[in-house]
């Protein structure tokens with residue numbers, strides 16, 4: 370018997386089982402008969418109604434968009450799947466049209482991002498700990514809560530549709546429980562619930578609930594904002610933190626880059642003709658608001674790519690910065706290349722000047738993704754190595770590389786808006802392992818850096834341990850390296866003022882690093898530091 374069958378069975382026997390009961394007994398509370406079914410409260414009741422809707426209007430089947438979102442959320446929680454990988458497949462399987470695909474995306478991503486807040490609300494609506502509720506039922510409740518509190522779906526529609534979904538996917542048993550709990554949720558608007566579960570004067574603990582982030586990440590982001598000072602930063606630290614947390618919850622705009630290869634500029638123009646906005650920050654970029662970017666021909670050909678603008682700027686900064694590497698400037702290395710976003714842009718930029726890129730990636734399946742990402746770039750400009758970056762010296766050319774990118778594995782705290790479930794998967798314990806690996810990869814890169822060559826250290830995390838502290842440690846371990854002004858290097862390749870200047874008095878190592886932010890730049894929170902090796 371599956372866990373789902375078990376839920377239904379227990380519900381049938383005990384009228385509740387692990388799903389438990391809705392807390393309270395408010396005016397809208399439903400009653401259930403001995404078999405766990407809903408008893409109609411009205412005089413004309415035939416025992417089958419769960420809302421005030423007429424029977425003819427009640428949904429009997431799960432609608433495909435909600436079902437798709439539910440299955441994505443289940444796959445994330447039951448199979449450790451990544452929502453951004455599962456969702457497109459599920460949308461295709463369900464043959465959703467554009468509108469339903471948009472609804473399913475918002476429902477799945479919004480539910481996953483908002484999990485912390487919805488769980489806090491749901492905990493007020495049931496009479497037992499949430500972990501005592503069967504996982505599939507809890508996920509259905511979260512989907513219902515997101516529709517009620519965030520999507521402005523009318524309460525009757527959210528309730529009916531979620532109950533229908535539960536009946537179709539889990540069984541009739543828990544449907545009454547789900548109906549009762551969601552009724553409780555629907556009794557108060559979001560602002561009321563927030564005042565209750567995350568009061569304005571509740572400090573960062575309340576902010577964590579309000580913006581649905583784990584508390585340790587809120588603390589880390591507050592430290593990161595303080596640790597990467599900029600003259601463009603807000604004076605009110607609380608307000609800036611709130612803006613950052615809110616930006617993490619906003620659906621990101623699709624960022625495009627037209628690679629500087631034959632056909633790239635035309636593909637970008639075609640995207641702009643299709644409604645994309647020319648990117649205000651990075652050359653050769655565009656912002657694709659809404660719609661299905663996937664149908665753009667340039668994407669299939671590999672000359673147009675989806676890539677965060679911050680990521681584009683860091684790759685362009687490394688390509689543009691001055692080295693003193695002589696011939697070695699023709700040999701570039703991307704030490705941690707998977708899935709290949711920066712490698713593709715770097716290789717295209719390298720090809721323009723007759724240089725080549727060795728793209729290294731440890732995970733074989735991600736090395737394959739790097740090969741696909743590089744498909745639009747002339748093959749003479751790149752090679753892929755599958756191996757641990759810490760052993761790169763085994764395959765390094767004599768004389769080393771003139772430009773090296775270490776886009777290190779990190780917590781990804783700067784890209785939470787793109788990976789809706791990641792905030793709940795990461796733990797502070799990941800940091801120790803990752804920072805150790807980052808330092809080893811940096812040391813390996815320094816070992817194969819040509820005299821006069823430039824090393825770029827990049828993370829898509831602003832966490833101080835992965836950024837400033839990592840760079841300070843590198844500077845201590847390798848005092849021979851000259852730190853370059855990364856903020857100036859980024860600004861040099863940007864189309865608009867990035868506002869990265871550090872305030873007077875900032876320590877020199879920090880002042881020479883650059884940190885982009887979702888709430889200030891509309892990019893992922895990419896970090897960049899640049900070091901140049903001495904000439905022997």
Ligand SMILES: C[S@@+](CC[C@H](N)C(=O)[O-])C[C@H]1O[C@@H](n2cnc3c(N)ncnc32)[C@H](O)[C@@H]1O
Pocket residue numbers: 680704705706707708709710711712729730731732735756757758759776777778779829
């Ligand atoms: C932040 S991602 C790189 C993103 C990539 N540069 C891009 O723009 O698409 C870090 C990558 O490093 C890889 N990685 C992890 N450990 C590694 C190691 N020891 N050597 C090389 N690559 C490693 C991960 O598999 C992951 O693909």
